[in-house]
Amino acid sequence: MKPRSYVAASIVVLLAITATAAHATEAAWARLATGGYTILMTHALAPGVGDPPFFDLEDCTTQRNLSDRGRQLARRQGVRFAARAVSISKVYVSRWCRTLETAENAFRDIEAEPLEALDYSEDGGADQAAEVIDIIRSFRGPGNQVMITHPENIETLTGSTPRAGEAIIVAPARDGDGIDVVARLLLN
Numbered sequence: 001m002k003p004r005s006y007v008a009a010s011i012v013v014l015l016a017i018t019a020t021a022a023h024a025t026e027a028a029w030a031r032l033a034t035g036g037y038t039i040l041m042t043h044a045l046a047p048g049v050g051d052p053p054f055f056d057l058e059d060c061t062t063q064r065n066l067s068d069r070g071r072q073l074a075r076r077q078g079v080r081f082a083a084r085a086v087s088i089s090k091v092y093v094s095r096w097c098r099t100l101e102t103a104e105n106a107f108r109d110i111e112a113e114p115l116e117a118l119d120y121s122e123d124g125g126a127d128q129a130a131e132v133i134d135i136i137r138s139f140r141g142p143g144n145q146v147m148i149t150h151p152e153n154i155e156t157l158t159g160s161t162p163r164a165g166e167a168i169i170v171a172p173a174r175d176g177d178g179i180d181v182v183a184r185l186l187l188n
């Protein structure tokens with residue numbers, strides 16, 4: 001195959017992937033319009049890894065926090081929900097300041113409720129997952145609820161980690177216990 005053919009084939013594949021992602025995102029927005037779903041999100045951009053030694057949950061100055069870009073991204077995510085008129089009736093956050101700040105920037109009209117079960121844990125919150133799943137399973141609306149937490153927690157709950165700027169939409173499992181991933185939503 002000639003180099004031009006590789007380039008042409010690469011462009012076709014890229015366009016197909018982009019079209020598929022756009023279609024999946026449109027389907028996710030349509031699903032949210034009906035309400036009753038839980039949207040799992042990670043906090044916005046907070047440069048670095050982990051928190052400094054001896055950080056204090058009660059003192060945001062001791063934690064890794066959102067950057068200016070992170071606050072901007074969170075606001076943009078909120079604008080996307082507002083532009084689609086997606087009803088959000090409840091927002092839960094972990095007790096880390098970066099999740100609260102993400103909620104404050106994205107969902108300004110809704111007071112976020114700290115939920116210890118969404119807190120960062122080295123094992124991804126395996127011990128807290130049952131409480132989170134109970135909250136998800138008992139939610140019926142109106143609107144949708146948002147849970148802003150840490151990538152490890154979302155992976156424990158769903159088996160997959162959202163990419164940067166992606167939310168995972170879940171609902172009670174149809175087969176009884178647990179939850180099902182029903183869609184993924186690109187927000188950035």
